[in-house]
Amino acid sequence: MELSKNYIPIEVEAKWYEHWIQKGYFNSKPDKREPYTVVIPPPNVTGILHMGHCLNNTIQDILIRRARMQGKNACWVPGTDHASIATEAKVVAMLRERGITKSSLSRDEFLQYAWEWKEKYGGIILQQLKKIGCSLDWNRTAFTMDDEYYQSVIKVFIDLYKKGHIYRGKRMINWDVKAKTALSDEEVIYKEVQSKLYYVRYAIEDSPLSIDHSKNIPAIDHGLSTMGYLTIATVRPETILGDSAICVNPNDERYKHLHGKFAYVPLINRRIPIITDEYVTMDFGTGALKVTPAHDMNDYQLGQKYQLEIIDTMNDDGTMSDAAQLFIGEDRFEVRKKIVIQLEATGHLVKVEEYTNQIGFSERTDAVVEPRLSLQWWVSMKTIAAPALQAVMDEEINFHPAKFKNLYRHWMENIKDWCISRQLWWGHRIPAYYAPDGSFVVASSKEEAFKQLQNSSRALGTKLQIEDIRQDDDCFDTWFSAWLWPFEVFKGLSHPDNEEVKYYYPTNTLVTAPEIIFFWVARMIMAGYEFMDKKPFNDVYFTGIVRDKQGRKMSKSLGNSPDLLGLIDQYGADAVRFGIMISSPAGNDILFDESALEQGRNFNNKIWNALKLIKMWEGRQASNNTTDNKPQTTNFAVVWFEHRLNKVKAEVNEMMVQFRLSEALKTIYSLVWDDFCSWYLEWIKPGFEQPIDKEVYERTLIYFEDLMQLLHPFMPFITEEIYHLLKDTNEDLTVKQEAPLPFYNKEILEAGNLLKKVISALRDARNKNQIKPKETIKLHIQTLVKNNYQPIENILSKQVNADLIVYTEDNVPKTIVVAVEKDKFFIESDQQLDVGILKNELLRDLEHQKKFLESVSKKLSNEKFVQNASQEVVDLERKKMADTEARIKTIEESLQTI
RNA sequence: GGGGGCAUAGCUCAGUUGGUUUAGAGCAUCUGCCUUACAAGCAGAGGGUCACAGGUUCGAGCCCUGUAACUCCCA
Numbered sequence: 001m002e003l004s005k006n007y008i009p010i011e012v013e014a015k016w017y018e019h020w021i022q023k024g025y026f027n028s029k030p031d032k033r034e035p036y037t038v039v040i041p042p043p044n045v046t047g048i049l050h051m052g053h054c055l056n057n058t059i060q061d062i063l064i065r066r067a068r069m070q071g072k073n074a075c076w077v078p079g080t081d082h083a084s085i086a087t088e089a090k091v092v093a094m095l096r097e098r099g100i101t102k103s104s105l106s107r108d109e110f111l112q113y114a115w116e117w118k119e120k121y122g123g124i125i126l127q128q129l130k131k132i133g134c135s136l137d138w139n140r141t142a143f144t145m146d147d148e149y150y151q152s153v154i155k156v157f158i159d160l161y162k163k164g165h166i167y168r169g170k171r172m173i174n175w176d177v178k179a180k181t182a183l184s185d186e187e188v189i190y191k192e193v194q195s196k197l198y199y200v201r202y203a204i205e206d207s208p209l210s211i212d213h214s215k216n217i218p219a220i221d222h223g224l225s226t227m228g229y230l231t232i233a234t235v236r237p238e239t240i241l242g243d244s245a246i247c248v249n250p251n252d253e254r255y256k257h258l259h260g261k262f263a264y265v266p267l268i269n270r271r272i273p274i275i276t277d278e279y280v281t282m283d284f285g286t287g288a289l290k291v292t293p294a295h296d297m298n299d300y301q302l303g304q305k306y307q308l309e310i311i312d313t314m315n316d317d318g319t320m321s322d323a324a325q326l327f328i329g330e331d332r333f334e335v336r337k338k339i340v341i342q343l344e345a346t347g348h349l350v351k352v353e354e355y356t357n358q359i360g361f362s363e364r365t366d367a368v369v370e371p372r373l374s375l376q377w378w379v380s381m382k383t384i385a386a387p388a389l390q391a392v393m394d395e396e397i398n399f400h401p402a403k404f405k406n407l408y409r410h411w412m413e414n415i416k417d418w419c420i421s422r423q424l425w426w427g428h429r430i431p432a433y434y435a436p437d438g439s440f441v442v443a444s445s446k447e448e449a450f451k452q453l454q455n456s457s458r459a460l461g462t463k464l465q466i467e468d469i470r471q472d473d474d475c476f477d478t479w480f481s482a483w484l485w486p487f488e489v490f491k492g493l494s495h496p497d498n499e500e501v502k503y504y505y506p507t508n509t510l511v512t513a514p515e516i517i518f519f520w521v522a523r524m525i526m527a528g529y530e531f532m533d534k535k536p537f538n539d540v541y542f543t544g545i546v547r548d549k550q551g552r553k554m555s556k557s558l559g560n561s562p563d564l565l566g567l568i569d570q571y572g573a574d575a576v577r578f579g580i581m582i583s584s585p586a587g588n589d590i591l592f593d594e595s596a597l598e599q600g601r602n603f604n605n606k607i608w609n610a611l612k613l614i615k616m617w618e619g620r621q622a623s624n625n626t627t628d629n630k631p632q633t634t635n636f637a638v639v640w641f642e643h644r645l646n647k648v649k650a651e652v653n654e655m656m657v658q659f660r661l662s663e664a665l666k667t668i669y670s671l672v673w674d675d676f677c678s679w680y681l682e683w684i685k686p687g688f689e690q691p692i693d694k695e696v697y698e699r700t701l702i703y704f705e706d707l708m709q710l711l712h713p714f715m716p717f718i719t720e721e722i723y724h725l726l727k728d729t730n731e732d733l734t735v736k737q738e739a740p741l742p743f744y745n746k747e748i749l750e751a752g753n754l755l756k757k758v759i760s761a762l763r764d765a766r767n768k769n770q771i772k773p774k775e776t777i778k779l780h781i782q783t784l785v786k787n788n789y790q791p792i793e794n795i796l797s798k799q800v801n802a803d804l805i806v807y808t809e810d811n812v813p814k815t816i817v818v819a820v821e822k823d824k825f826f827i828e829s830d831q832q833l834d835v836g837i838l839k840n841e842l843l844r845d846l847e848h849q850k851k852f853l854e855s856v857s858k859k860l861s862n863e864k865f866v867q868n869a870s871q872e873v874v875d876l877e878r879k880k881m882a883d884t885e886a887r888i889k890t891i892e893e894s895l896q897t898i
Numbered sequence: 899g900g901g902g903g904c905a906u907a908g909c910u911c912a913g914u915u916g917g918u919u920u921a922g923a924g925c926a927u928c929u930g931c932c933u934u935a936c937a938a939g940c941a942g943a944g945g946g947u948c949a950c951a952g953g954u955u956c957g958a959g960c961c962c963u964g965u966a967a968c969u970c971c972c973a
Contacts, residue, residue: 006938190973281899297973358973403903407971410901414972514971545970549910582924583910589970591910595925602938609936616935654914663912666923681935688934760942767942773931852920859917864956873917873957880919887919 003615003725007608009572013717017130025068025734026135028075030503036067037507038076039486040136041520042144044083045118046090049128049564051546051554051592052513055584058577059543060511061134062661065713067508068135069738075504076135077489078126079142082118084427084478085179085187085364091117091426107425107473114426131565132573133716135734142489144481145428152493153428153481154444156531157420161442165384166420168432168440170375172300173419174360177318178367181423182376188360188369197355198237198340199286200348201229202246202263205271230255230263230274231350233285235357236295237343238335240265241324242313243272245291247302250276252287266348267339268325275306294373312373316423332370377421377430377474381526385415388525391535397525398539400659404514411518418523420477427475434470446471483523486510486536493531501532510537513545541659544589546580551591567597574715575600578665581714585662603669604718610677611722614700617686621694636791637683638699640752644675645706646744652710653741665714672707679756683795701726709736755792758820762800762827765818768841771831776803780812780826788823817842817894822886824894839898846891853884 020026028035038060043053060076068074091114092102102110122143129136142149160166174183230246243265248255258274265272279302280289293303294312303310313324320327320335327335343349360369389412391397392405399405421430433449434440441456443449450466484493492501506528512521521540528536547553554561568576578600584590648671655664684700686692704726708719712733723733762779771777779802781789786807789796793805808826811817815826816838859865860877869877 003935006936407902411972414901518971551969585912588904588911593910593925596910598938599924602936605936605938609939611935613935658914660912660914666912670923677936678940685935764942767930770930773933773941848920855920859957862956865917866956868956869917876918883919 003608003612007572007604007718009574009604009717010569012721013131013133013573016717016720017133020135020732020734021138023732025732026076026137027139028073028137030499031073033071033073035504035508036064036072036074037504038064038509038511039489039507040076040078041510041512041516042079042081042142042482042485043125044086045080045122045125045143046083046087047080047125049125049131050561051564051580052543053125053129054132054564054576055543055546055580055590056511056513057129057134058132058581059541059661060509061132061577061716062581062713063509063511063541064135065716065734066656068734069709069712069736071737074135075137075140077140077142078129078134078136078138079140079485079489080122080126080144081478081482082143082145082427084422084424084475085181085183087114087118088424088426089179089364110425128565131568132577135716140489142485144478144485148491148494149481149484149488150428152484152488153476154431155493156484156527157431157476157480158442158444159531160379165380166442167378167380168375169378170373171378171419172297172371173374173376174362174369175316175372175374176362176365176367177316177370178362178365179424180316182374182419182421183362183369187363189363190358190360192356193359195235195355195357195359197233197235197285197353198343199231199233199350199352200237200240200266200290200343201231201350202266202290202348204228204230204258204274205262205264230258230288231286232288232290233353234290235355236336237339238320238327238332239292239295239313240290240339241268241320241326242292242294242311243270243290244293244303244308244311245272245306246274247277247280247289247291248274248287249278249280249282251278252280252282254287266343266346273308275302275308277302277305295371297371300371300373310373314370314372318367318370376419377432379418379420381415381417384526384530385412385522387529388412388522391525391529397535397537400539400541404517404540404542407514408517408522412522418477420480421472421474422477423473424475425473427478428481430472430474430476432472434472435464436468440472479519479523482520483527484531486524486528487532505532506535507537509539509541511541511543514542515545517542539659544584546592547589549591549593551589554592562592562594567594571597571601572604572717574718575604578603578669578715581662581665582669583662585660603673604715606673606677607718607722610672610681610704611725613681613685614697614704615725617692617697620686620691621697622691636751636755637680637795638696640748640755641675641680641703642699643744643748644680644752645671645703646742647749648675649706649710650741650744668707668711668714672711676703676707679752682799685798708733709738751788754788754821755795758823758825759796759799761818761820762825765816765827766800768837769816769827769829769831769833771827771829773801775829775831776801778802778804778806778828780806780808780815780828782808782811782824782826784822811893811897813897817897819845819887819890819894821883822890824890835898839895842891842895842898846888846895849884849888849891853881853888856881856884 040060041056047053064074064076091110094117095102095105095113105113126141157166174188175181176183232246234240246263248258250259255274259276261274262271263274264270275291279298280287291299291302291308293300293308293310295314302308311323313321314332315321318332319329320332322328327338330338340349361367362369389409392399392408399408431444432440432442433446433453435453439453439456441449441452443452446466446469450464450469453469454464486507487493487501487505490501490504491498492505495501510521510524524536528534545553548560552560564576571579575597579594579597580590580592582599583593583596648667652664652667655661655667680703684692684696705723708723708726712719716734720733766777777800779797779800783789789805796802797805811824812826812828814833815828816833818825818827819842856877860874860881866874
């Protein structure tokens, strides 16, 4: 069979994925084997595959494939998240394009559109995962709004409510005026914005003196001049309509005379107290703070503390409410412009400054988030969080890298209650039911709620009709369903203690981005302990964030997000997997650079060409009877590579256990490219049209197979392809089981290293002396241990293009001298030698060695070192000294011959 | 404002309880090769006061303290 010049991934990849699926290799059922379970972080049902997914899922695939090859029952569960706000926003946008507004639809009608949309687009991202080779058990595909999953979410809410962990409360929340919903803190994105800081003066009641704290106060008189003023600074002047106090620091000398007095809110003349609290920063603005408890988080807390009136001046769409008295029904930003004009006209505006501050935006709609008081459902977190914190601190659950433990601890120790209600329709509807009198119960159905309500209130009970009660309109926060993922995908709540959940749960490894450590990881841990009484996973691998070459986050608006499927077409999935893995140690952001993908493609090609070389030998093995006079040289190469391979197997295993995936891949890469291709294959390569020793050939096939097996979890497609080209078999590499770790011999590896070193040094010498590659040399070796070289003469002569190797006890004049460790090599060639170059080289080396000797002997002459350091270390230093002394002697002798 | 993280070659990063021939890799650079698997390749080379300043130690890229820089998360 003719092999193409270069490796062509496209057909190969499609072919093998199809084959694996047909064989059902990725499907898992509980059996006697040890399970290895991973649940996918469910991508948004609306999502399409991006680099972050690619990284994340490649890592999971590597772990799963490796486990599968190690005899474990590997189970990787796919699925999607309904992503309430993101999906609802997309559906609303889709409807708008068709000229339909959400408000014109009933809840049921809207949900019907949403489900249609989900059915049409919801599976795309999962299909894309197949392209990169993810070995997911597709039979298990889950969705956070599947019937049973849905019911479990409701059950969890009722359960927590009964346990007293859930309450309904009017609290400050982040309000998205566009989506008209509450947002969790995590859904608010803070951006730096250029704003204006307005200085506004409030008239003080009964003030005998006019106090001017601002130098720039305009000299205008609108009939207020008989009274004193107090000036405050604000970036949101429209909120003054909701002011219920002014607060100053009690230690602020400038305002001591105002303690306990009253001021008037400009334009509406509400009389408000001047209070004191150390919360106020004296050197910000004027040191006087207007307090608007309904529209600012911190003001709200002050309001609670001093029992201030809460005046909610904003409607849910961001327009001013009746309580504002002015500008009713107008948008807050319009009002901001108008109120400034009025304040100025009435002499209340003192000055305006440019000001840079952080403003919260809705992650999904990009609207400016307004802090707002709202009646919402909350989970009280303190109790639930305790075991989850403990588990990570005690390393019952391990974070990789461990540095995320600190971050986690800090958050968990300062955890705030979780607002779980969202004013959305797409999601799990809150199972709370209200009677006309405002009383409510939490129940699994309307009927159940009806019964409960009847019982709870005698007065109500007799008159209450089931039609009168109304279910809460709101949905749960998406994460309130996502936190059940690791067990509910196995129906751990809907069918408690079923065989599947008993077998697969707790899962082994969670792979996710550090961005969602609080949204999701922390809450899954809490849910695991709260509902299953067990941790959800043993290890958490945090990936980095994929950034562009300049370190910017990938985003639609920057247009710096590459088209992943395009890249796969261009380079092949294996190359993409390689490129993204080679540069991404756990927890470090990765700067995406296409050159890494090129490296991956080149690696594919290298492997492909190694296969071509070996295939050339297929019909060219020497017959068996040559075994007797088989040259020893090839033997050395074969033995050496076996040990080299075994050592790397052990190293890779160790790295994988420690989740050092990137390093493991680098190690395998170097084993394949450098050790196998550049050294081993060159050493055993027969001369032009010469036969190859049968045993060497067979061993080489085995090595190549082993290399493919080692690499398979990282680059599944090309390795499977090569495996089948090497060997006529029905067995597939994907399910080939790993052999136990073999031993390796250090001395053989050292002999190999010496050989490499000698070859490199001699090639370097050839290069420096401008001996053409085609020109042969004669090599004289001066050594005390001929045994080191005799078995490898053939390799050596081939690798340095020597037509003769002889041993000598004396220096050989008129040659190039090369010193390696304690041995000397004399290169005899027809080339005119430049003695100057030679001498300089040797002198440089000599100086280097002498310096080194100095540092070593200094160390050894230090009594304290000899006393304190371990015997091993001291011995090593002694060996270094002896070796260096010998080498210096060699170099000095060499210099004499020149 | 609170909490973390990072710092090593031109770039991106390894460097695993402090000692392994006075720091490693990939990319980039330079030199020589169209050698019969691979020019998407081969053989070589150059390049680093390990942020700065102190300290602990026989010994520090690694541990401690401080400084300034960058960066992420949170308010």
